Amino acid sequence: MTVAGADVAVAGAPFAAHRVLGIETSCDETAAAVLLDGRHIASSVVSSQIDLHARFGGVVPELAGRAHVDLLTPVVAEALAEADLTGADIDAVAVTWGPGLVGSLLVGVSGAKALAMAWGVPFVGVNHLEAHLFASTLEQPDLEPPLVVLLVSGGHTFLVELEAPGRYRLLGQTIDDAAGEAFDKVARYLGLGYPGGPVIDAISAEGDPTAFAFPRALPGATYDFSFSGLKTSVVRTVERHPEAATADVAASFQEAVVDVLVAKTMRAAEHVGATGVCLAGGVAANSLLRSRISEAAASAGIAAYLPSRAMCTDNAAMVAAAGWWRLAHDGPSPLSLGADPNLFLDLIA
Numbered sequence: 001m002t003v004a005g006a007d008v009a010v011a012g013a014p015f016a017a018h019r020v021l022g023i024e025t026s027c028d029e030t031a032a033a034v035l036l037d038g039r040h041i042a043s044s045v046v047s048s049q050i051d052l053h054a055r056f057g058g059v060v061p062e063l064a065g066r067a068h069v070d071l072l073t074p075v076v077a078e079a080l081a082e083a084d085l086t087g088a089d090i091d092a093v094a095v096t097w098g099p100g101l102v103g104s105l106l107v108g109v110s111g112a113k114a115l116a117m118a119w120g121v122p123f124v125g126v127n128h129l130e131a132h133l134f135a136s137t138l139e140q141p142d143l144e145p146p147l148v149v150l151l152v153s154g155g156h157t158f159l160v161e162l163e164a165p166g167r168y169r170l171l172g173q174t175i176d177d178a179a180g181e182a183f184d185k186v187a188r189y190l191g192l193g194y195p196g197g198p199v200i201d202a203i204s205a206e207g208d209p210t211a212f213a214f215p216r217a218l219p220g221a222t223y224d225f226s227f228s229g230l231k232t233s234v235v236r237t238v239e240r241h242p243e244a245a246t247a248d249v250a251a252s253f254q255e256a257v258v259d260v261l262v263a264k265t266m267r268a269a270e271h272v273g274a275t276g277v278c279l280a281g282g283v284a285a286n287s288l289l290r291s292r293i294s295e296a297a298a299s300a301g302i303a304a305y306l307p308s309r310a311m312c313t314d315n316a317a318m319v320a321a322a323g324w325w326r327l328a329h330d331g332p333s334p335l336s337l338g339a340d341p342n343l344f345l346d347l348i349a
Contacts, residue, residue, distance in 0.1 A: 017091045017327055021033070021090045021092070021094070021320065022035060022095070022318075022320025023316055025095075025104045025111075026104060027314060028064045028104075029314040029315070030047040030071040030072055031314060032072075032076040032316045033319070035138075038328075039141055039321070042082070045079045046315055052067060053194065056194075059101070061102075064104050072111045073111075092121050092123075093116040093121060097109050097333075099127075099340065099343045100341055102341040116335075122327060123337075128343070129156065129343075131321070132318060134321040143276065146163050146273065146274050147275065148160070150278070152178070152261060152282070152284060153180045155178055157174040157227075159265060169348055171223045173225065174225040182257065186250070187200050201286050204254045206251075207246075207252070209255035211244070211249070214256040215230055218260075223267070225260060266300060269302060270300065279293060279307065281312060282312055293306070
C-alpha cells in the first residue's frame with residue numbers, strides 16, 4: 001500500500017499535487033496539515049475543544065461549529081507557517097465533507113472551497129472514515145493488503161477488509177453505541193469526566209479487570225458489535241454494589257470492550273486471510289487495546305499496525321493523505337459539494 005508521488009490530471013492537464021493542505025472539522029477538533037508528495041507530513045496542527053465541552057459531558061454541536069469559525073483561519077495559518085509555505089505554494093486543498101456534525105463540517109468545507117478558489121488550485125472532498133484508514137500509511141507506507149482495519153471512535157465502530165486503497169468491504173459494525181460512545185457514557189456515569197476513553201484507560205491501571213464479569217455481546221460468527229447492554233450492565237452493577245471501587249468497575253468495563261474488539265478483529269483477519277490488522281480512530285489510542293491486538297496478531301503470525309496516538313485522533317494529515325490519493329484517482333471534487341453528516345464508505349460488493 002505504498003503511497004508515492006504522482007501527477008494528477010486536472011481539467012485535462014497534468015498536475016503535480018506535491019503539497020496538499022488538509023482541513024478537518026468534522027467534530028470538535030479544528031485541524032490543518034500540509035502533506036508533501038502524499039506521505040511526508042510537513043506540518044500538523046490540531047486545536048482541541050475538549051475544555052469547551054468538558055463541563056457538558058460531551059460535544060455540544062452548536063458550540064463546536066462556532067469554535068471552528070473562530071479557529072479555522074489561525075489553525076491554517078499555523079500549519080502553513082510550520083511547513084514554511086504560503087498559500088501560493090499549495091497545490092490542492094482537501095477537506096472532510098462527512099460524516100460528522102453538519103455545522104462543523106460546513107465550516108471546514110466552506111473554508112476549503114474559499115482557499116482553493118483564492119489560490120486557484122483543486123478542491124477535493126474527503127470521507128472522514130476513509131481518512132482514518134489512511135492514517136497508518138503515513139507512518140508505515142509499505143503496508144501489504146489484504147488488511148483488516150478496526151476503526152473505533154466516539155461515533156463509529158466497524159471492521160473493514162482493505163483490499164487496496166479505495167477498495168473496502170464492510171465485515172461488521174456496531175448495531176447501537178460505538179465503543180468510544182460507551183466509554184464516554186460509562187465515564188460520565190462514574191463521575192470520571194470527559195472524554196471518557198483516556199480517563200477510563202488511566203484509572204483502569206489501578207483496578208482489577210476481573211472484579212466484575214460484564215457481558216460480551218453478540219458472541220459467535222457475527223462480526224457486528226453491541227455496547228449498549230454493557231453500558232446498562234455497568235449501571236445496574238453499581239446500583240447493586242455501591243461500595244464497589246470505581247477503578248475496579250472501570251477496569252472490568254474496559255476489559256469487556258477490549259475482549260470483544262480483539263476477538264472479532266482476529267476472527268475476521270483469519271476469515272479473509274489478512275496479512276495484518278490495523279487500528280484506527282480515537283479508541284485506537286487505548287493502551288489495553290493496543291497491547292492486546294499486538295499480542296493476538298503475534299500469536300496468529302500476522303502483523304499489527306498501530307498508528308501513533310497523534311494519528312489515532314482526528315487530524316488533518318490523514319485527510320490530506322486520503323485527499324491526495326482521491327485527487328490522483330478521481331480528480332477534484334465539484335465546488336457544489338456540500339457537507340454530508342451521514343456519509344459512509346464506498347464499499348465493494
